[in-house]
Amino acid sequence: AQRVTQPEKLLSVFKGAPVELKCNYSYSGSPELFWYVQYSRQRLQLLLRHISRESIKGFTADLNKGETSFHLKKPFAQEEDSAMYYCALERGSSNTGKLIFGQGTTLQVKP
């Protein structure tokens, strides 16, 4: 079965420090991977997806099929990055767009 694991419930860093939010997945095919973010009192929104190979708000994520990982990284954290981050997987063979989410990691950036 497909599964997404985010091993850290909480990640606390100081402003300006590097950030890495871990995401591992279990899926034998070719997945589509996403990072969604939820800021305080806002709705869940897409941050980035691996097929776009983009950098959004300074965040990047590389799909590593060998390690089945899709870690989210940012070299210098900002206080406004504090939020809940969810990694999500869509089966590559899927034609539904159905997402499987991890449990989420709360990122706390301290001043």
Add this chain to the structure above:
Amino acid sequence: GAGVSQTPSNKVTEKGKYVELRCDPISGHTALYWYRQSLGQGPEFLIYFQGTGAADDSGLPNDRFFAVRPEGSVSTLKIQRTERGDSAVYLCASSSGSSGRKQFFGPGTRLTVL
């Protein structure tokens, strides 16, 4: 333009009662999804509509849960004989396509079953 809207924002009901949760997707979005998010967990897929039809309802936990989208726009999630374990935030999302597309989420409906 307006995003995905959900009503009510909060619903408190008693065990055994029937509830309906409504989702208004972004205009023109053909794909609509329902997810359920329990405390401390990520969203969990319930059902996917493409147009008026439920293309994938594999996430519905049992036959007490049912959803419709009769005109291919607004959707209603219906829960019969509610149980305390149904308490969660119910999220709706829509997208312009299906596979690989960005999903736009609503604010959710927080359901509490006493």
